[in-house]
Amino acid sequence: MKVDLSLAIGGFQGGGIESAGQIALRAFVLKGYEVFGSREFHSNIIGAHSYYHIRVGGKALRLPLDALIALDAESIFTHLQSLSKEALLICDQYSLTTKASEIPSMSKALKRRIEQNYGDLSLNKILTDQELKIVALPMRDLLKELSHERSMISVSKALNVMGISAGLYLLGLNKETIKKAIEGQFSNPGINLKAMEIAIEKVKDLERKELPDGKKEDKLILSGNEAVAMAKISSGLDFLSFYPITPATDETLFIEKSGKIITVQAEDEISAIGMALGASLAGLRASTSTSGPGFSLMNEMVSFAVQAEIPIVITLWMRSSPSTGIATRTSQQDLLHAIFSGHGDTPKVVIASGDHSEAIEDTARAFELAEKFQIPVIHLLDKFIASAITTVDKNAFRTLPKRDFSENSDGYLRYKITEDGISPFLPIGRATMIVSSLEHDEYGSATEDPVDREKMILKRIKKLEKASEVLSEESYSVYGDHEPEITIVSFGSTKNAIMEAIEELKIPIKFVQLRILSPFPDLSKELVGKVLVIESNAGQLSFLLKVHCRVDGTAKKLNARPIYVDEVVKAIKAFMNGEKEVIMSEGV
Amino acid sequence: MKERKCANCNNWSPHNLYSFVGYCYEKKKLSFSEYFCELFIELELEEEFYWCGTCRSIIESEEVKEHISKRHRISRRAFMDPDYREEIYEG
Amino acid sequence: MKGFDYKTDAWIQWCPGCGNYGILTALRNAIAEVEIDPKKLVIVSGIGCSSRIVYYIRGSNVHTIHGRAIPVASGIKLANPDLMVIVAGGDGDLLGIGAGHFVALGRRNIDLKVLIHDNAVYGLTKGQAGPTLPSAVKLRAMNYPNSHEALNPLLLAFASGYTFIARAFAYHVKPLKDLIKEVLMHRGSAVIDILQPCVTYNDLMTRDWFEKRIYYLDSLPNESELLQKMKEVDRIPLGVFYKIEKETFDQKINSIMGRKNKGVRNV
Known part of the structure; x- marks a missing residue:
């Protein structure tokens, strides 16, 4: 039997959705299934609707949902039309008396659509005509039971565990698997396990079908941000500068936390890429990460990196644009922006990854190409990959050799004309040279001579032609x-x-x-x-x-x-x- | 005189997301909105800001009367889980 | 070594009489006296007349883009702390378009030496008002009198956290050389605001105008007189205004990371 499930866990931003989602993912992985979890949330710190959409048995998202675990009324209203006809709906009994008009955090647009479809009715009334399998838990009573047993302080992490435990149990996972998943999630899981017991006790007599064991594999469970961060570390990244921006920051903070890599929070994205270019000039493997608005600021530096021939990897996590757009939602709107970035004839490589595994592969490839051709490489990813969580092979990560600086420093020419356009690279501090944003001769001295100019522009274009040859087999x-x-x-x-x-x-x-x-x-x-x-x-x-x-x-x-x-x-x-x-x- | 229960007590703050539960700053523990105890003090309307549980928002003192007239749930402040930051996404 | 040893064969493109000549000579001589290996000398500039200096001193130099010398220089210094990294740029480059980076460098105290070629005009684009041009002044190429107030580079540097702040005059080559030598020995973010005439566009702040106003501080001003000295405009004090020792950014980063610098070394 192929297990194929699509479920969502919804609630308040800050209300335990993240840990509930991770418990669910971990439980299905423990059971031996392929999982893919997508996180959708508002640009808000606390209280707006957020949810985790989990696919079991595949690497892409499917609708309609087979199950919804709703920690609040807004989640039910939001996902009502995404539920399959006989979907399992686990919710708080008390939220069923709520009308959409009574939910302050819900958008006016959604309220309007709900009223058009159903009228301004409470969920109880809206749900009467549906064939859903509704399991309405008395959350308040369950929480009381828990608080009698243990002194408790985190309400959200009790209610979310109750919801997710009941949900996973009714979807066919056994108590032992759920328990292990919870133990893996919290450092001190005592109270959470008690919450699980109480919730499962409440639903244990309901109809359920035990899921069979899947194929157990020893894999990593990673978000896209984490996958790229680990790939950068594995590739031998030395230097990372960044300016905080969604959805790139989680990648940089993961790298900073590793403690092995010089990580600098710059004053803006111009400085972020500028510092990375400086470090690269000094011989380090350097990178910066950003999203569309930040990449806009980096544009002039992209042109500088092309002209001055400085290797750099820019990880561009696309989000919904134009302008600030919807900062926490996905899109692929920076494709042309990336390809045509930088003023002038600016040959560069743009790589796009389709999923976590490709993102890992492409991270190492981006460094190789940037350093071999001394050009900017833009690695295109998006918010969907950034925050989605899935399993990845443990040995997907490649290590790269250190950058090669074997050229003789006597009579060194930074922009030496060669057959393939690639001039041997020596870092700043190893030879006298000039690295220049002005058009330059082979040494790097400024020149406006038409013959020199033509030679240099053709040299830079030749590098991309060479890259094109190298890449032809691997371009798609x-x-x-x-x-x-x-x-x-x-x-x-x-x-x-x-x-x-x-x-x-x-x-x-x-x-x-x-x-x-x-x-x-x-x-x-x-x-x-x-x-x-x-x-x-x-x-x-x-x-x-x-x-x-x-x-x-x-x-x-x-x-x-x-x-x-x-x-x-x-x-x-x-x-x-x-x-x-x-x-x-x-x-x- | 308001009913003597946590929800109407000056010492009590509802959870910012789940209003049926909250925190008692006198007893320093969680309790449920319908509980009551000997330490009950009626809500004193002397502050500059309040929490409206119905609107899930901070309101100013001038707005309090209007919210009360609409039977909104007013308290001195909201209680938040101490570890809520772990559940928040960048954005 | 002598200053001459650091000369390059590039033809110098500055106007005759430009203050940049004084700065170039002073910098070259200071570097020679401190005996910096040209390979380890890194001058990083932005865009403007003064930024051309990277072509006139033998080093391992970088000519970046307008306003952005400080970020690139910061990356170089953090990657390889063994290098002597100097930032050169005009007041427009460092205090106009690049002002955010100028402030951030002070906050970080990275060991970079910033030389502001301060002539109060945008020379290459033909004489628009620079950030340090006094209000209501109309220079020869401007359509109207300046409607901006002048920025005081010393006060900005002080507020930003620079650990070495000085002012000099471009034509006083020997004192300038000595000051640059002192700044090269300092560890941390250092700035010298070097006043210089622009013979072509600044017809107010001429050599003569400066020479009537400048005077040298007798000693490092104490805390109570520091801001007063920095603010003086009728007479213009020169010399070191402020100097302290503080942990640098790369020292901090490396102690956070719990390891030694891992830059490229062993040249």
């Missing part, structure tokens, strides 16, 4: 059928949803997943049949593909939510029925 992955009716082209975090959609549709579809977006690979031989681009922006990859090749239709995700398998299935069907533009609108 091809999945699915090789004689298809349609070819889907995409990049980044849409990958797993598309793969699963193709599997489900059982029609010949080819999927070209771009890994390198600059230099843009030659796809002319790969595009067979009608071409559908799928992306989480208003058509940026479509634009590139039109310039380089051809496109017949685009499926876009614009609502700042992650992409779901089911909406991809629908989009492909719509495209096959002749629709040129499909908007995918799933997610809450």
Whole structure:
């Protein structure tokens, strides 16, 4: 029996959703299942609705939900329409008397939609007509029972454990597995285990089906931020400078915490990249991480890094833009921004990763390319990957050798003209030289001479041509059928949803997943049949593909939510029925 | 005179997210909104700011009357879990 | 070594009479007297007339972009604390577009020596008002009198936390050289505000104008007179205003990380 579940745990931001989600993930991993957990939350410190969407038995998100564990009324209202017909709903008995209009943290827009659909009724009334399996726990009474047994101070971490324990138990996990997951979550789990006991006792007589054991593997459970941080550490990162920004900061703080790497919080993103470039010039392996707004500030430095030929890896965690947009939600809106960043002719490499494993692989590759070609490499990721948690192979991480500085320092020329355009690199402090943002001669002295200028610009372009040759085989992955009716082209975090959609549709579809977006690979031989681009922006990859090749239709995700398998299935069907533009609108 | 229970007591603050439970600053422990004890003191309206549990928001003293007239749950402050920071996402 | 040994073969592009010549000579001679290995001498500049200095002194130098010399220099120094890292730039570069970095450097106390080539105008772009130009002054290339107040670099440096703050005059080459030598020996964020005329665009603050106003401090001002001395405008005091020893940023970072510097060394 293949276990395939989609569940959500919802509640207040700051109200224990994170630990409940992690307990659930850990429990399913202990049971031996593939898991993928996505965290959705408001840009708010405390009190707004946040939730954990967990897929068991796959690496992409699916809707509708088979189960919802709602720690408050807002969670039920928010996810009501995402529930399958007979979904399991675990909630607080007392929240069922609530009307949407009574919830201060709920957005006006959602209140309006709920009123249009159901009227301003309490949940009790709205839910009467539904076929859901509702388990309404008397949370207040359960909490009283717990407080009689133990003196307790963290309310949220008692209620969330009760909710999640009851939920996991009814979904078919045994008490022992749930217990282990809770023990793994808290350093002092006594009271939490008691909360679990009380909750399971309350639901133990309800109908449930025990889940079979899956395949147990010894894997790491990581967020995308953590995966990239660990990959940077493993790659031998020496220096990281950053300015706090969502959703990049968790990566940098993880690296800072390791205590092995010089980590500097700069005064702004200009300084963050400037310091990293300085450290790189001095011979260290250096990087900075940011998101769209911060990368905007870094633009002039990207151009400087190209001109002065300084290796640098910029990890760009895309979020919902333009401007501040929706800071805690996902998108792929910085593709063109990354490719065309920096004023002037600025050859650079842009890499995009489709999931956690690829992000780990690409982190090491980004350093190799940056240092080999002495260029900026922009590693494109997004908030969806940043905060999603999944399992990763323990030996996915690569180590890289130290940077090579074997060139003789006598008569050293920083910008020596060579056949492949690559001049041997010596760090500042090893030879006299000038590293320059002005157009320069081979030594680095400023020049406005037309012949020197032409030579230097061609040298920099030649490096990218060389990179293009090296990368040609690895610029994209091809999945699915090789004689298809349609070819889907995409990049980044849409990958797993598309793969699963193709599997489900059982029609010949080819999927070209771009890994390198600059230099843009030659796809002319790969595009067979009608071409559908799928992306989480208003058509940026479509634009590139039109310039380089051809496109017949685009499926876009614009609502700042992650992409779901089911909406991809629908989009492909719509495209096959002749629709040129499909908007995918799933997610809450 | 208000009913003598924690929810109406000057010593008690409801949890910011779950209003049925709260913290007693006299007894230094959690209790539930409908409990009562010998230390009950009626809410004194002398502060500059209050917590409205119905609106889940801090309100100013000038707004208190209006909230009370709408039967909102007013208390001196809100109680937050000591470890709530562990559950918050960057953003 | 002599100052001459640090000369490069680049043709110097500054206008005849420019204060930058005085600074160049003083800096070269100071470096020579301290005997810094040219490979370990790192001058980092931004953009502007003065930032061209990286081409005129033999070192392992970096010409960055407008306003951003301090971040790049900070990265270099943190990566390799063995290097002597000097930041050179104009008042527009360091106190206008780069003011945020100037303040942050003071807060960090990274061992960088900042030389402000302070002529109160944007020379390369032909004479717009710089951050240190007094209010209501109309220089020859300006359309209207200056509507901004002048920034006081010494007060800003003091408020930011610089551990060495001095002022000099570009044409007094020998005292300037001695001051630069002193600053090279200091450990921490240091700044010298070097007053210089712009012969082409600043027709108010000429060499003569400065020479009528400047005088040298007898000694390091004490706490009660420090701010008063920094604020003086009718007469302009020169010399060291403030100097203290404090733990530097790289020392702090390394003690937090519980390890020695791991920069690239053993040149």
